[in-house]
Amino acid sequence: MKELTYDNLKETGYDGYLLREGAEKIIQFGEGNFLRGFVDYFIDVMNEKADFGAKVVVVQPIPQGQIEVLNRQEGLYTLYLRGRKGSQIVDEKRVISSISRGIDPYSDFTSFLELAGNDDIEIIISNTTEAGIVYDKTCSFDDEPPVSFPAKLTRLLYERFTRSKGGHGYIILSCELIDDNGRKLRDIVMKHSREWELGDEFNGWLMEKNIFCSTLVDRIVTGYPSADADKMNDENGYGDRLLDMAECFGLWVIEGPSRIGEAIPFKKADLPVMITDDHRPYKLRKVRILNGAHTCMVPVALMWGETIVRDTMRNEYIGGFIRDLVTKEVIPTIPLPEKELISFAEDVFDRFANPFIDHKLKDISLNSISKWNARVKPSLMDFVKRKRCLPERIIFAFASMVVFYKRGDTRDSSEVKNFFSTYVDKGHNEELLEKFLGNESFFGEDLRRIKGIKERMLRYMDEIETRGMKEALISFLKEHGDGMD
Template sequence: MKTLNYETLNEIGYDGYLLKDAPERVLQFGEGNFLRAFVDYFIDMLNEKTGFNSKVVLCQPIAPGLADKINEQEGLYTLYLRGFQDGAKVNKKRIISCVTRCLNPYNDFEEVLKCAENPDLRYITCNTTEAGIAYDPSCRFTDVPASSYPGKLTQFLYRRFQTFGSETGKGFVILSCELIDNNGKELEKCVLQYAAQWELGDDFMNWIREENLFCSTLVDRIVTGYPRSEADSINEENGYIDNLIDTGEIFGFWVIEGPKSLKEELPFEKAGLPVLITDDHKPYKQRKVRILNGAHTSFVLGAYLAGQDIVRDCMNDEVICGFMNKTIYDEIIPTLTLPKEELEEFAASVTERFKNPFIDHALLSISLNSTSKWKARVMPSLKGYLEKTGTLPKCITASFAFYLAFYRGQELKEDGFHAVRGNDEYIINDDRAVLEFFNAHKQDDAVSLTHAVCTNTDFWGEDLSKLPGFEESVAQTLKAIEENGTYEVMKACLA
């Protein structure tokens, strides 16, 4: 079989949608699985549905990357979006053709900077991981390239400014996809810091502010990447070798914070795509973190101790799934600000996503860093519910007891805090200070452990024992877990 490219597709008589020639209107920092299954998928759909007529040039953000493979395949790759949708199993295949090439700035940064001279270029997208948007004062303007992503972007924007001056309309719409709060604004802040540090001039800094739109965005899709165990059979079925096969869940949602005029420029709505352009992305981020992530964090530790290993299997257990749904619908949704109908629709999609037959999502992998996760994802719902109703949310309170029971390890080693579930050993992974704390309290009884954890302000940023009745209720629930197990506690919450 031949490697995937346009000639190969012509030879096998491929008759699906392809866009071979179009101007490069998008520069993307990041060539990994996520952006190719998310942003590039949406752009490819825009091209087909609305005549957006845009190609994407990729730039790998770190030295090791996929540039050679992408260029060998002329930017083409096969994407599979799989899961449950409206109660049915779905497996959608699409060849993505919006990518032209991938540049390696560590081999030829000048080629990247030349893209800034392209008058058609209008959009910059990026996902350089949570650590990518960071200001490193050791970066210099003369570095080839700057080591930080914001440093590279500043160099790129300066070349644009040098080429077109302050000409109106030659700035960029910059869509940041990193998983940090206010990602677009944080990126803009870093760029302006570099412009000041490198003394690139007031005119340039004013141009950054006035001609460029740094959009904060929320991204939501689980991307499972290259399907190593299935790749050979997929290639055999397709009749070509694709070294860049990408897979993800069918669900996808992108919220972009920007002015209404952006809806005309980026006609996602016209294409019927799940992309929302709004003046405030925060309620949608809160919805995702509280419902999707909060649901995970609320039930997985208890479900693991009850003998489950995979999220999908939990959804087939009436008690565990019931506990999760009661947490979401009765205790989390009432604390959120979006319309109830929207929240419940999103919640229903969460259950379908967790049932995905193509993803074996291990509970232990979700358990990583559960202390900070509980603080960020669940604690706001606990406090919001208490403030709104004056009572403790039963399931959320129980989830804190599940967390304490899960973190009752026996031996602290280099690779984590070792604990036991029945006849199995599992490893608790968290910040070392967290593990050392629990190791120091491993002999505590339920009441003492609950008090120690609730009053640890380093964990929560406040003293949780001050929440009326919380410490006492958690200690009681932890005793019930010791006597009857987490499964029976979940059952009691549903009674």
């Protein structure tokens, strides 16, 4: 079977949108599944619907990557978008043609630096994983290339500064999944500049002519569909080693000046992109609603006997419990308009019900204690502060998590596992909760100060362990009028 190229694609009779020639306007650090299933797709749509005419040059950020395959396929790959929108099932396929070529700076450092001389390029995008935005003191200016992504970027920016004689810089969109990703990237670049003694004039140019944007990206990209790849390639009539798969939902929140929207035609292409002066409320929304619901769902569902998210949301009892937890106890704690939050929550519930993604509860359960601390505790604390009472559903889920950990079938740190191994006998629940809620190494504070939390959790734990999750949850729902319509 012929591999995917423009000429071979034409032979198959493909009649979808393609941009074979276009100006290279974007540098992208990273060639992984997420960027290709999210950012490069957005650029492809802007090329089609907003006449953006932009091509992406992809830079391989680590020594091992897929640049060779990407170049052999002339930047082309097939993206499948699958999921739900309300009652509608979405199953779409698109050949993405927004990438022009890839550069491996480890084998061709000269071509990497030459990107700085292209005046058409005004945008840099990155997703080098959470471990990518780090300061590496071993990196030097003379490395070809420096090891870390921030050091590579610093070297490229200095090349741009010298070649353009202080001309325009870049809009830099960091997509790594860490807090304030753009600001952290900027700070590390500045640190490299000072360590490498690149000069005050360059430092001033960095701050004045470049925009380091913190962003929030939200799309589940499951990547290469190994189990179905041969069938898909047969149906398409070409071999594609870069097949990619993602959910149809997507959201990109970019913190920066409004002129970013003038340089990049997101709005004209009707893409789900929001440009704001503060991305943090939207990150809080995602973490508390989507991630928080996942964390609360896991112990309840696993002890009920469910195994994947989709089936859990179809379960009338657990699905109703999670919906009410989000709408009645999480949404009231988020400083955004209620109508907007409810709409986002409905999108989340659609995503949970995606018939194409088998999202395993066991996978989500990894390190649940630290996840609870980051995703759920803030909702608990804010609810208590605002309402002056306990959020019963969050407390029930929290108690369920403790029972789940007592059972021992968990994946977490040795510290967490050793803690719970002391209390496997359910008769130790009161002592367990006293020590657990007061464990500041888990929660960063003493949760025993929350009035009534230990007593309420003790009650729910005893009911779950005595009656089983099914009876305990159904009893809870009857008591609180939830999920029983």
